[in-house]
Amino acid sequence: MAGSQVVLVTGASSGIGRATADLLQARGHRVIGTSRRASPGAAPWTWARLDVTDDASVTACVAGVLASEGRIDVVVNNAGLVMAGAVEDTAIEEARRSLETNVLGAMRLARAVLPGMRERGSGTIVNMGSLAGRVGMPFQGIYSASKFALEGLTEALAQEVAGFGINVALVAPGDTATSVVDNRVRAVASQDPASPYAAACARIVAMYEADERAGAPATGVATLVADLVEGRRRGPRYAVGPVGQRVMVAARGMVPGGVFRWGMSRYFGLRR
Ligand SMILES: NC(=O)c1ccc[n+]([C@@H]2O[C@H](COP(=O)([O-])OP(=O)(O)OC[C@H]3O[C@@H](n4cnc5c(N)ncnc54)[C@H](OP(=O)(O)O)[C@@H]3O)[C@@H](O)[C@H]2O)c1
Numbered sequence: 001m002a003g004s005q006v007v008l009v010t011g012a013s014s015g016i017g018r019a020t021a022d023l024l025q026a027r028g029h030r031v032i033g034t035s036r037r038a039s040p041g042a043a044p045w046t047w048a049r050l051d052v053t054d055d056a057s058v059t060a061c062v063a064g065v066l067a068s069e070g071r072i073d074v075v076v077n078n079a080g081l082v083m084a085g086a087v088e089d090t091a092i093e094e095a096r097r098s099l100e101t102n103v104l105g106a107m108r109l110a111r112a113v114l115p116g117m118r119e120r121g122s123g124t125i126v127n128m129g130s131l132a133g134r135v136g137m138p139f140q141g142i143y144s145a146s147k148f149a150l151e152g153l154t155e156a157l158a159q160e161v162a163g164f165g166i167n168v169a170l171v172a173p174g175d176t177a178t179s180v181v182d183n184r185v186r187a188v189a190s191q192d193p194a195s196p197y198a199a200a201c202a203r204i205v206a207m208y209e210a211d212e213r214a215g216a217p218a219t220g221v222a223t224l225v226a227d228l229v230e231g232r233r234r235g236p237r238y239a240v241g242p243v244g245q246r247v248m249v250a251a252r253g254m255v256p257g258g259v260f261r262w263g264m265s266r267y268f269g270l271r272r
Contacts, residue, residue: 005124006030006069007229008062010052010109011079013040015178016128019218020076020225021045027226032065034079052079052105053097062112071120072113074229077106078128082180084205085187086197087141094187095142102146107153110168114161121165126228127154128221129172131239134249138268139190139201140208147172151237158236169228174241174249175208175215184209204268216241 007024011017012033021033022044031045038049046068050061065072083090083098106127117123132140133147151170158168190201224240227233239246252260265272 004028004030005073005229006065006071007032007074007076008048008065008072008109008113009033009076009078010050010105011035012043012045012047013037014183015180016173016176016218016221017076017078018043019222020078023219023222023226024229027230029074029229030069032069034061050079052077052108053100055108058108058112062109066116071116073117073122074124074126075109075113076126076128076225076229077109079105080128080130082140082184083142083146083187084140084184084201084208085142085190086139086195086201089189089195089197089201090142090187091189094185095145098142098185099146099149102143103149103153106150110157114166117166118161118164123166124229125157125166125168126225127168127170129154129170129237131172131174131241131245131249133172134239135252135264137208138264138270139197139204142187155236167228167231167234169233169235170237171221171224171228172237172239173216173221174239174245175211176218176221176241177213177215178218181209181212200270204270207268 007029009017009021012021013035021031025031025045032048033045034048034050036051048061051057081098081101110125127150129150130147132144133151136144154168154170189195190197221240
């Protein structure tokens with residue numbers, strides 16, 4: 001779709017969301033960026049308050065944008081929460097929070113904007129996946145589960161709404177230098193030295209953090225999202241970020257499962 005579009009970017013207070021909102025605004029779109037906080041700081045676009053885990057908050061946010069702008073052409077479901085910890089150590093409530101944000105949050109937004117998009121016969125939804133949604137990452141199993149789920153949701157939804165002129169795509173970044181290191185949530189039990197996983201979890205999460213600090217700039221992801229918003233790309237799913245990580249994910253489909261798992265265990269120094 002050509003011309004200026006009304007774009008709602010969730011989780012725009014930092015990292016990938018902020019870079020995406022800034023780039024879309026610079027390209028002449030009308031951007032509404034969201035945060036759970038009332039005053040997240042200065043931005044060249046409009047803030048809206050939103051907690052994607054809260055039905056009422058999603059309804060109010062979408063109603064507010066429709067009232068002020070008249071329509072929502074694009075939603076970038078970027079808001080996300082990275083959860084670390086051994087699966088066995090993760091309490092169901094801890095896992096629920098992650099899945100609520102990363103999967104049901106995106107679904108809530110989609111359900112709220114799709115009626116208007118169907119009525120107008122056009123629209124774009126971009127869901128922020130992760131390379132961790134293509135390979136299960138040890139001690140980030142709940143995060144991987146949420147991003148695998150988002151891949152499935154996106155693929156199914158895309159087929160359901162294509163006939164209404166709506167494009168749904170998933171962008172899967174590898175390590176990206178953002179505030180993710182500070183915002184990572186940790187399963188309480190995996191931080192207890194009594195946990196049989198505590199040492200391996202701490203060591204491997206430290207590896208993740210080092211990779212994230214040295215990750216690709218968020219502007220690369222933002223450029224890909226902007227290309228999807230502006231119709232220069234129409235594909236259903238993209239990987240973006242460090243080449244080595246994209247090759248690793250691609251290799252998963254080319255080598256026998258046992259070989260891939262052996263390589264992963266070796267890389268992370270895990271017992272087999
Ligand atoms: N950085 C990476 O290496 C990487 C790699 C692959 C995928 N990703 C994905 O990229 C997305 C953005 O991550 P980031 O790296 O930019 O992280 P970030 O800097 O920590 O940003 C996360 C954003 O999500 C928002 N958020 C969190 N919980 C929310 C909720 N319940 N409702 C509404 N907003 C919420 C935060 O906003 P407030 O706190 O202001 O509400 C913040 O703006 C996530 O979906 C993440 O999984 C990141």
